Amino acid sequence: MAKQSRGEATVERLLAAALEVFATSGQAGFTVNAVTRASGVSLGSLYHHFGSFDGLAAALYGHCLQQTYAAALGAVDRARTAHTGIRAFVTTYLRFNQENPAVARYLHGSAYSSYLAVDADRARGAEPDHFPRVAEHLKRWIDAGEIAPLPGPLLEVLIVGPVAVAAHRWLATPEDIDLNQAARILSDRVWASVRADQGLSGGS
Secondary structure: OHHHHHHHHHHHHHHHHHHHHHHHHHHHHOOHHHHHHHHOOOHHHHHHHHOOHHHHHHHHHHHHHHHHHHHHHHHHHHOOOHHHHHHHHHHHHHHHHHHOHHHHHHHHHOOOOHHHHHOHHHHOOOOOOOOOOHHHHOHHHHHOOOEOOOOHHHHHHHHHHHHHHHHHHHHHOHHHOOHHHHHHHHHHHHHHHHEHHHOOOOOO
16 A cells, blocks of 8 residues: 555655646747656656656546536536526636646647657546536436536537637636636627527437
């Protein structure tokens, strides 16, 4: 057990150091040498736990993804109605990005990096099917006829797409977008796109 705990602590230290390196040095400074130096963990240990630097980078992507969705979906699960659930997802997702800029920058700034193709399964996250399934958290309202029964992936595009693009735009050009305003406007717009009485239909 002690050995396992040490291993978990090493993994957490490497992930934290990698995020800090990316936050302070950007993509150009995000190197294996910089991460091992910041973490105090040897190169051999990094390879032991992640297989490669790309493996570490992909694991960090999954870690950031999980943190972001855990916050947003937790808010959805506490909501009482479909409308407030959609509003909770939008506002919590955007607020999490505001409050955790290092996580947000890594998640949005590295989404198309080469290591995601190298270690795609690890990058997709820790969920059983490798990606947070927003539609599963909306099932009670889909079954109740409050949210349109669209195919899960398309429903997720309608809900996640606008907030992800807003967060990405805010990170790239913060002077162009106010995330608080975006949360207010997008909450209603996203709800209008998925509510069941809009004549939307689809398969499962």
